[in-house]
Structure formats: C-alpha cells, structure tokens
Amino acid sequence: MTGSRPRRTRLSALRPAAFGAVPTGERLARLRRSPQFVDGQFRNPVETRQLLHGSALPMVRTQLSREGRLRRAPVGPIPVYRPTAADGTEPPASGLRLTWMGHSSVLAEIDGQRVLFDPVWGERCSPFTWAGPKRMHPVPIALDELEPVDVVVISHDHYDHLDMPTIQGLTGTGAAFVVPLGVGADLEFWGVPAERITELDWHESTRVGGLTLTATPAQHFCGRGLRGPQHTLWASWVVAGPDHRIYHSGDTGYFSGFAEIGAAYGPFDATMMQIGAYSDFWPDIHMHPEQGVQAHLDLQGREPRGVLVPIHWGTFNLAPHPWAEPAEWTLTAARKAGVTSAHPRPGEPFEPADPPAVYPWWRAISVPPAHGWPTWPPAVSPTDVDLVADR
Numbered sequence: 047m048t049g050s051r052p053r054r055t056r057l058s059a060l061r062p063a064a065f066g067a068v069p070t071g072e073r074l075a076r077l078r079r080s081p082q083f084v085d086g087q088f089r090n091p092v093e094t095r096q097l098l099h100g101s102a103l104p105m106v107r108t109q110l111s112r113e114g115r116l117r118r119a120p121v122g123p124i125p126v127y128r129p130t131a132a133d134g135t136e137p138p139a140s141g142l143r144l145t146w147m148g149h150s151s152v153l154a155e156i157d158g159q160r161v162l163f164d165p166v167w168g169e170r171c172s173p174f175t176w177a178g179p180k181r182m183h184p185v186p187i188a189l190d191e192l193e194p195v196d197v198v199v200i201s202h203d204h205y206d207h208l209d210m211p212t213i214q215g216l217t218g219t220g221a222a223f224v225v226p227l228g229v230g231a232d233l234e235f236w237g238v239p240a241e242r243i244t245e246l247d248w249h250e251s252t253r254v255g256g257l258t259l260t261a262t263p264a265q266h267f268c269g270r271g272l273r274g275p276q277h278t279l280w281a282s283w284v285v286a287g288p289d290h291r292i293y294h295s296g297d298t299g300y301f302s303g304f305a306e307i308g309a310a311y312g313p314f315d316a317t318m319m320q321i322g323a324y325s326d327f328w329p330d331i332h333m334h335p336e337q338g339v340q341a342h343l344d345l346q347g348r349e350p351r352g353v354l355v356p357i358h359w360g361t362f363n364l365a366p367h368p369w370a371e372p373a374e375w376t377l378t379a380a381r382k383a384g385v386t387s388a389h390p391r392p393g394e395p396f397e398p399a400d401p402p403a404v405y406p407w408w409r410a411i412s413v414p415p416a417h418g419w420p421t422w423p424p425a426v427s428p429t430d431v432d433l434v435a436d437r
Contacts, residue, residue, distance in 0.1 A: 186393020
C-alpha cells in the first residue's frame with residue numbers, strides 16, 4: 047500500500063529530510079478507515095494526556111536543577127559489549143537469542159529469523175545532527191558490520207525509535223520493513239522500496255519467513271516534524287515463530303490492553319518492556335518500572351513466567367529521573383513480583399531459556415541514591431566494570 051511522493055516545493059526544500067513525509071493517496075485512505083482514526087487523527091481507546099496541565103514550568107525547573115542534571119547521566123563510560131564473529135554467526139542453542147543494542151533497539155534471533163526492533167544507530171535522536179539528545183554510549187556494532195536481518199520492525203515515528211540514517215543504512219540489506227499505519231510514508235520517502243514495506247493496524251498480522259508479526263495496541267502518540275496531528279499509528283508488537291514468541295512494547299503508558307494482548311497472543315518467552323523516560327509530568331504515555339513489571343505479568347496471564355528485558359533507558363537522556371534508576375527500580379520490582387528480569391550491557395547477547403545472573407553493572411558508573419544501593423544483588427567494584435568495558 048503506497049502513497050504518492052510529496053512534491054518538492056521551495057518550502058519543502060527547507061524541511062529536513064528526517065521530518066519524513068505526510069501519508070497521501072491510498073496510504074492516507076487506508077489509515078482513515080482504521081477504527082483507531084477518529085475525528086481526523088489516531089487516538090488511544092481512552093483519553094490520554096501527553097503532558098499534565100500546568101506542568102510546563104515545573105518541568106523546566108526540574109530539568110534545570112543542577113543536582114538533577116548530575117544524576118541524569120553516568121559518571122563514567124557505559125560498558126558496551128562488542129559482539130564477536132561467533133556471536134553473529136552461531137545460531138542460538140535454544141532457538142531464541144536477544145541482544146539489547148541500547149534504548150529500544152533489540153535484535154531478536156528467533157526460530158531461524160533475525161528481527162531488528164526500533165533500530166537507532168544515530169548520534170542524536172533528532173532531525174538535526176547538531177541539536178537534540180545525544181547518545182551516551184557508542185553503538186555496540188557498526189551497522190555495516192551487523193549480520194543481515196530478515197525484518198525491521200518500527201513501533202512508532204518518534205526520533206528515538208525511527209532514525210532516518212539507520213533506515214537508509216538498512217535499505218540495501220534486503221530486509222522487509224513492518225510498521226504501523228502511515229509510517230510507511232517516511233520509509234518510502236527515504237528510499238525504502240514500497241514492495242518491502244508492510245503497514246499494519248492493531249491486531250493485523252503479516253508473515254515473514256516462518257514468523258508471524260502482529261501489531262498490537264499501545265497507549266502513546268506520534269509526532270515528527272511539522273506534520274499535522276496524529277497521522278501515523280503507534281503499536282506494540284508480537285512476533286511468533288514455530289517454537290517461540292516474544293513481545294516488544296514500543297512506547298506506552300500502562301493500560302488494560304496488556305492483559306487482552308496476553309490472552310490473545312501470549313504467553314511469551316520474553317517481553318521487551320519500556321521502563322524508562324517516565325515522569326509524573328506525563329504519566330499516561332510512558333510506564334515506570336513497577337508498571338512495566340505489572341504489564342509483563344498481565345501479558346503472561348498474571349503468571350511470573352518468561353523473561354522481562356528492560357528497554358528505553360540508558361542511551362539517551364529523555365526524562366528527569368536519575369540515569370540508573372530505571373534499571374535499579376526494575377530489578378527491585380521484578381524480584382518482589384517473582385519475575386525473572388535480564389539486565390545485559392548494551393550489545394551483550396543472551397538466551398531467555400538460560401538468562402545470565404543479574405549483574406548490576408550500572409551501579410559503578412552512576413551517582414548512588416541518597417539511601418545507598420540495596421544490598422541485593424551485591425555491589426559491583428569499579429575494577430569489574432573496567433574489565434567488561436574493555437571487552
């Protein structure tokens with residue numbers, strides 16, 4: 047399903063290409079038929095506030111707080127695991143391997159296929175190279191060194207999930223691109239062949255190789271450049287193979303849909319859950335870690351099975367919370383709920399069937415909380431982190 051390319055006018059020539067393109071033609075007609083498209087824009091099933099009323103000034107004060115700024119970044123280099131040749135060529139023994147590349151970018155090797163979620167390899171999650179949140183750790187592996195992937199999955203069009211240079215770098219690999227309604231306009235504008243783009247509404251599915259990919263609901267919003275309101279959809283994703291199934295949350299607030307998704311498509315061997323960039327200023331659109339753990343349980347039929355992988359933290363400074371708080375809070379909340387969580391370093395592959403022991407690598411490179419780190423798991427020494435950083 048394609049739309050006509052936007053004509054290049056004198057005004058459009060001044061727009062950064064990273065703004066993308068507005069859906070037109072058949073693509074626009076299709077999204078307008080979506081049950082999620084109401085009164086001229088996509089909407090969540092319940093009223094959702096992007097920012098609480100009256101929060102603008104308090105939010106600015108919080109962002110400018112000197113103590114807060116110190117806590118929002120690591121105090122030393124983030125240890126990045128550099129994948130070896132064997133990591134990319136040896137198939138996972140269990141049939142499922144996950145590699146968190148940072149933020150929401152995850153490579154899933156599942157039942158013989160390679161799926162790349164929300165790949166962002168850029169230095170900034172921004173339409174500009176000179177402004178916007180800057181990456182706090184290098185990518186674990188260069189894009190041109192990454193073994194070819196079968197399918198690229200995008201959750202929504204925000205810059206920290208949909209990165210133009212990364213998409214263009216993946217275009218020549220032959221990968222399929224599976225995206226929510228309307229997002230295909232951006233990909234086609236950036237040079238992805240239309241025949242390799244599949245756009246889905248919530249609860250629609252497509253097949254890639256032996257995998258079934260299903261777009262599922264999320265409670266969020268879209269927005270890119272100067273385009274009109276909510277003309278692309280946002281989604282979470284279920285990927286199911288013959289032997290395994292996984293879930294990627296994209297960005298979302300906590301909502302009742304997790305239990306419904308779990309009942310329809312679960313349970314899951316692993317869930318990749320957004321637990322970072324939360325704030326009391328925008329409680330409806332991002333989850334904090336306790337909500338992420340609860341969402342995992344909802345997806346699993348309220349049973350503590352599968353592995354929770356925390357995502358959407360550690361790479362970009364997008365919220366006023368301390369840099370390491372999402373990982374530490376997730377660890378505590380998961381342990382309390384009896385949920386197995388995995389906390390790999392960026393680039394470190396693992397198999398959910400045999401998750402590694404929790405290693406709180408973030409503690410040695412972040413300002414500790416006022417009450418100190420919990421006694422479980424044991425604290426990490428700086429020497430240990432130096433060793434893994436040199437890996």
